[in-house]
Amino acid sequence: MTELRADFSKREVVRPDDYEWVPSPAPGVERMMLDRIGDEVARATSIVRYAPESRFDAHLHDKGEEFIVLEGVFSDESGDYPVGSYVRNPPGSRHAPYTEEGATILVKLRQFAPDDLIQKAVDTRNAQFVPGQVPGLSVLPLHNHGTEKVAIVRWQPGTRFQGHRHWGGEEIFVLDGTFQDEHGDYPKGTWLRSPHLSFHDPFSEEGCLIYVKTGHLPA
Incomplete structure (x- = not known):
């Protein structure tokens, strides 16, 4: 295997x-x-x-x-x-x-x-995004089932999100631009997987578009 x-x-x-x-x-x-x-x-x-x-x-x-x-x-x-x-x-x-x-x-x-x-x-190119939890963030919800949530999130340049933990983990694929957190920079085409209860403080200086799945990894 x-x-x-x-x-x-x-x-x-x-x-x-x-x-x-x-x-x-x-x-x-x-x-x-x-x-x-x-x-x-x-x-x-x-x-x-x-x-x-x-x-x-x-x-x-x-x-x-x-x-x-x-x-x-x-x-x-x-x-x-x-x-x-x-x-x-x-x-x-x-x-x-x-x-x-x-x-x-x-x-x-x-x-x-x-x-x-x-x-x-x-x-997703023609779907309606909704405002996110902080200024500069907009979200396109794609799927929810149980604890799993899937969305595309657009970050305007200079957007910063509050530090948070990932219950059930988080998986990200950077579709465009550069996503960032305290651990590094993640250009277009980067895949990240963060485990249950991991923490980060994300932001994007240039702006980005990301696919995000949360709540789907083992606790």
Whole structure:
């Protein structure tokens, strides 16, 4: 069994300079593995890069699939998902994904609660953000189930959030700009995973756009 960054009590950071692409079983499809427990069928968080006119065989999501399109247009039999699309395919769903022009996605596999059965696709580029808890912060809620919350958060330049602890952990992917906290700077393409009850004091000097998931890691 492959285990990569599988200790959820540890803080993990992967920046674009750390990327190591490995081939998948499908021609033209490569993966940058962020965390993984299992072999080809695995609980996994990955960045997946599809070359133009590549495809993956039809497969079942027995424990769900969640992805956001980072580049290009990703497609399946349900439609086309341009950059910025956020999609949840619940346990028991099935698809055969492909791309004509090429695409890169951030995908999380086999991480749904068994009763989280909502299927959704959100065009985040055209969705309505709401004001956040501090000036300069705006939020696009994407999904809530139990303690898990998923959102995209926009930080205007110079925005600072109050220091806080992460009950159930926090996972961030920087979609644009540079996110920061007392531990360092995180440019576009950085993935962070902070464990249950970890603390940080986040801010962004230049502004940023981040995908955030909270409340989903082991207590």
